[in-house]
Amino acid sequence: MSVMGTVATTPMTLEEFEGLPDGPEETELLEGELVQMPPPECSHMESAEDLSRLLYAALEHLRQAQPTVELGKVHMEMGYLLTGDPRSWLRPDVSVTYPNQPRGKYYEGAPLLVFEVVSAEDRAAKLAKKVRLFLRHGAQEVWLIYPETRDAYVYKPGVDVAVCEKKAIHSDLLPGIEIPFDQFL
DSSP: OOEETTEESSOOOHHHHHTSOOOSSEEEEETTEEEEEOOOOHHHHHHHHHHHHHHHHHHHHHHHHOTTSOOOOEEESOOEEEOSSSOEEEOOSEEEOOTTOOBSSSEESOOSEEEEEOOTTOOHHHHHHHHHHHHHTTOSEEEEEETTTTEEEEEOTTOSSOEEESSEEEOTTSTTOEEEGGGTO
16 A cells, blocks of 8 residues: 555555554544544644633533533544444544443544534545544534634534534534634634
8 A cells, every 4th residue: 555645545444544653644544545634733733622621611511510411521633433334533623422422442433523623734525525424423513613714614414504603612412502713713
């Protein structure tokens, strides 16, 4: 197998993907294709870290205020194994799992919520493919957040058009939580 640019030229198995030597690149396995990105820039990581921290605090507050509400965990850069042929292993910038989401070495299936902070290196075709995969494997919302324009497109299963949000993260899946974009972008 040879790697040219950002995508492997022949399909890669999960076992081959797991056997790759560690390196500075960000990697994912997208339907058998090895996708490598350059290391994230400071502004990208700071936005993702801030969003992760804010979501974590909001979910903890919601758990205390409404103990009967079942919520998953907030993760940053967590790997999710999506079954299929070929398999995919994706690592969104920030995610919220389902309560009691199955896991082995990795979480199995897509998380409940996906948040991708879009950077200049991201390609539209790759983002579209990731959105479709996450939704096909169980995600209930996929947020593509654009720092430069300070807006986000929210994708949901069975809905052909994404909703554009201009001010804040809010979702029926996270009752009572609203995180203004200005707090993390």
